[in-house]
Amino acid sequence: MVRFENVGLRYGTGPEVLRDISFELAPGSFHFLTGPTGAGKSSLLKLLYLAERPSRGLITLLGHPLSKTPRKALPAIRREIGVVFQDFRLMNHLTVFDNVALPLRLAGQDEAHVQESVTELLSWVGLKAKLDERPLRLSGGQKQLVAIARAVVTRPKLIIADEPTGNIDREMSLRIMRLFIELNKLGTTCLVATHDMVLVDRLQKPVMELYEGKLADSGWWMEGAASNAVIPAQPLMPDDLSPDF
Numbered sequence: 001m002v003r004f005e006n007v008g009l010r011y012g013t014g015p016e017v018l019r020d021i022s023f024e025l026a027p028g029s030f031h032f033l034t035g036p037t038g039a040g041k042s043s044l045l046k047l048l049y050l051a052e053r054p055s056r057g058l059i060t061l062l063g064h065p066l067s068k069t070p071r072k073a074l075p076a077i078r079r080e081i082g083v084v085f086q087d088f089r090l091m092n093h094l095t096v097f098d099n100v101a102l103p104l105r106l107a108g109q110d111e112a113h114v115q116e117s118v119t120e121l122l123s124w125v126g127l128k129a130k131l132d133e134r135p136l137r138l139s140g141g142q143k144q145l146v147a148i149a150r151a152v153v154t155r156p157k158l159i160i161a162d163e164p165t166g167n168i169d170r171e172m173s174l175r176i177m178r179l180f181i182e183l184n185k186l187g188t189t190c191l192v193a194t195h196d197m198v199l200v201d202r203l204q205k206p207v208m209e210l211y212e213g214k215l216a217d218s219g220w221w222m223e224g225a226a227s228n229a230v231i232p233a234q235p236l237m238p239d240d241l242s243p244d245f
């Protein structure tokens with residue numbers, strides 16, 4: 001699904017902010033990405049959602065070696081990736097419904113499909129009653145639920161979340177993480193960057209740790225990823241979550 005081999009990243013002529021990054025994410029896996037502020041978490045995620053290109057090393061994304069992929073093929077790969085940001089990045093002049101519908105409409109989907117998919121997803125995140133609301137009238141947690149619905153409306157194979165629960169209270173953070181777990185149970189590969197070690201401890205998922213631009217024990221990550229390859233995509237079973245989650 002994702003493979004990094006000795007990847008480095010520098011911004012402009014500055015120092016490398018990521019060095020010798022090697023890891024593999026198997027299809028259907030779920031990983032947290034943690035590390036202190038400035039360690040390079042957002043930078044690593046930017047490489048994954050194609051907002052930056054590596055200054056060295058090899059990245060294979062959804063089967064495509066990026067160094068050999070023509071630039072014009074990148075938007076199609078990017079459309080297979082759903083991204084959730086800490087600051088939501090919603091369109092405040094659009095309704096909740098239209099925010100979630102936007103990726104489908106941009107992809108030229110017919111309106112009947114848009115109506116069905118968006119209504120279904122807004123029910124799933126618990127915001128069916130808010131579909132005509134503007135984002136500015138929602139709480140931070142509700143805005144993040146809309147952003148998650150928008151990120152997954154095109155059924156991406158990979159979901160990347162950069163501090164999705166920053167500045168959101170504990171109860172809503174758990175609800176948001178539960179959605180990522182449900183998506184993962186449906187077979188979506190998930191990588192979630194977070195500072196919230198309480199959530200990480202509760203969820204008992206593999207953790208990739210970045211320190212000063214390097215992955216802790218990256219050799220282990222290549223090995224760990226290989227064993228994750230046996231995790232099958234599972235049907236959605238919300239009740240399967242641990243009771244205290």
Ligand SMILES: Nc1ncnc2c1ncn2[C@@H]1O[C@H](COP(=O)(O)OP(=O)(O)OP(=O)(O)O)[C@@H](O)[C@H]1O
Nearest residue numbers: 011014017035036037038039040041042043044195
């Ligand atoms: N656009 C940029 N131009 C130059 N340097 C940058 C840019 N973005 C990030 N950096 C630098 O790269 C390093 C890693 O930053 P990054 O935002 O990836 O860390 P982070 O682990 O996500 O931090 P945080 O937890 O505070 O969000 C930092 O030293 C930062 O100053």
